[in-house]
Amino acid sequence: MGGHAVRWTAEQVMALAPDDASRRAGSKLSAPGPWSEAGTGIGAVWGLCKGSGKKPYQTIVDLDGGQGPGYKCSCPSRKFPCKHAVGLLLLWAGGDATVAEEEKAPEWADGWLSGRRERTTRRASRAGEGTDGGEADGGGGAPSEQQRAAARQRAERRHARIAAGAEELEQRLADLLRGGLAGAGQAGYASWDEMAARMVDAQAPGLASRTRELGAIPASGDGWPGRLLAECALLHLLDQGFLRLDELPEPLAATVRGRVGLTVDAADLLADESARTRDEWLVLAQRDSEEGRLTARRIWLYGRGTGQHALLLSFGAAGRAPELALPVGASVDADVAYYPGARPLRAALGERHGPPVPGFVPEGGAVPDALAAYASALAADPWLDSWPYVLRDVVPVPPAEDRGGWTLAAADEDLALPLAPGTTDTALWKLAAISGGAPLTVFGTCGHQGFAPRTAWSEDRAVPL
Template sequence: MTQQGVRWTVEQVLALAPDAASRKAGSRLGVAGPWSATGANGEAVWGLCKGSGSKPYQTVVAVHDAQAAAGPGYKCSCPSRKFPCKHALGLLLLWAEGASTVPYGQDPPEWAGQWLEGRRQRTGQKVADAAPASGGRSADPAAARRRAELRAEGIAAGAAELEQRLIDLLHGGLAAADGAGYAAWDETAARMVDAKAAGLAARVRELGTIPSSGAGWPARLLEECALLHLLIRAYLGISGLPEPLAATVHARVGLTTDTADLLAGGQAAVRDRWLVLAQQDSSDGKLTTRRIWLRGEGSGRAALLLSYGAAGAAPPLALPTGLSLDAALTFYPGSRPLRAALGEQFTPPAPGTAPPGSGVEKALAAYGDGLREDPWLDTWPVVLSDVVPLPGPDGWQLADAAGDAALPVDPRCLGRTGLWQLASVSGGGALTVFGTCGHRGFTPLTAWSPDTAEAVSL
């Protein structure tokens, strides 16, 4: 926080880009040349960007709205269908650099003010509209209950069919999976989609990638088949499970609680000052999934926010890495609650500091605790402190500065340039790193420079 307000870093702005092309185009516009009539206050940044036409593009970005859980909002008069567009990214980059061409503390021009006022009204209406859906009320509760029963029956039938297919696979021998190709797996996954069991479909697709994936693939395939069979048996016998574990099984097969129902369902929210540890996007070509990891500065609790966007558009929720926000989170039910929904934000986001971490052994213990309560848990978020990144002939590892223990980096990360960026930030010394710890190793996502304490996304 300065006299110029809270400014994001260049890295935080670029993390909002929907794709690499937008990132590159936005960077070219992050200079004063094409911009005029720029300004900023505690709510928004605005400006006019000269384009190829006679009229400049009107660009405004709502960088904070205490009532909006969707993060920044963007408005530009350009015809781009990407959000944020290159003009919004360029404006934010200009603002992030602290340029004097973006004066702070002014009132927005009429065109920007009208959009901001409309956004405030729309946000308030969304909050009001969520109330009638609370408590699971429906225009026809009996019909809603019947739909839920039919879906449960469909998933149960799909799970039983999948169990038989796994049995057939084992009877035929795992070696046969090597020559069967991916088509059989894809057909099985499609059957699970038809049964409304998206979680089972995703796990089947993962099974299809294991054959011929390198040395030891039969053992990996057997392990994943065993976990999938355990999930099937858990769902088919869900009535006998404790409620938290039953909620976990429901989520794993693809039955999730609607966010609006969760926020309005009376479950106690957790208010804390939440540090944004990392933001990561993944895409399957049709849908972009954004994962945002948080850590409560008071509670030390980890949280994961999920947001989705169609191809060509960034997901609506954007919280740049390194910011800290005073907000309320409501956690989805489960035996090891991690995913949460963002509720009310009480103050504008502010720059955060490097979080406290633990050594390698405690990180492994944290993942072990999570795995004990959720057998299908792939990874768990952890913060490592005083670790040194070390490349080696057998892969990278993060070693305790004292040399007592080391955690291997997930082999799937070995092609990423972020590992060398991590070594550069380290400079050969110890630093704090956030990432996810799982049975394949550690995936680094964010590092804090020991010199500047700035968060660096990897």
């Protein structure tokens, strides 16, 4: 089942916690007091945590197991990792003697670990054989010609529904411009929500989300007519792109399909050996956000050999945190397959060839390089909001009388990037404290609203913001 894993840092553990409440509760459980029979080995950490009941909670963390960290706890929490797993990992990360090195896990932990790793091995075997458990026949082989024909018919029907929805949306945009933007300020959300619902019915979630966002612009403050016109233009461009897919070069057509909501199955991507890229991937940042009733998790990676960025996106339903989690600042030897597009960024994580290990500090670039990278990506994908970039030798500068907001200033040039709205005060002051007035390396996303910092490096240690 593997050997002893490299200990994570406390920052890496905290980056895995699903929310602030779990971080706080986990910190309280990071002392030896409530723990017994704690141990580590075979690529895992386990322990019994005293709770409010008679029986202690059985907590197990599989540090890798071929599919990233996994968590099992007998507590009733629906969060992954729960506070007990966070507390146990913090105790282990601190090198406390309570978590002793062991050659074998106790029976109550070994059963779950073995089962999880056996399932991972079976999935990897199926992927290697080109089967992904999708629309295969009863024998588990490749889809039959009849199944492929049925799949084509379903795809054609969906394409027709989306096209009809795009044409209806085009008419709505034309009516808006014909009547004048001033009327949009009085219409409220209802009409846009109704139109977004029609896009959902047309099986075009990408068009639905962009349509719904238009309703909030009239209440966004001074200058809203210009912003509304710009967003309507982008929506019109997306509509027209889908209605004229056959006229577009394939990379751009793939981008349009993805923006509309026609996605490629991750298993299909990973089944294509030529599409997989193996590299030492540095985990730059992890961020969770609420999207309706779902929790969306974004994990940014950077390939040491390829120099490419990758974005992993996963979801958790009904208040549950997504299962995919990687410690920020660590690096992992893994396969990655990019979703098709004019400027690929989103990717699917494939086989991991070892557990996460201590990472490295990315080299990064200067402020003009960040702007150039975003401009180049935006030219390929006009619906792009931002692009990941690592800035080197920048200093966080708080607002001054002649400057309205925080900036990241180049240490050796008279250049600065404004920090994006929405950057929390906690992140801003943490960034300033890490810097102490000295230049540092910062990862974030560079876009039309500024630079959104996600992680900073204090010497060789990654600190999530």
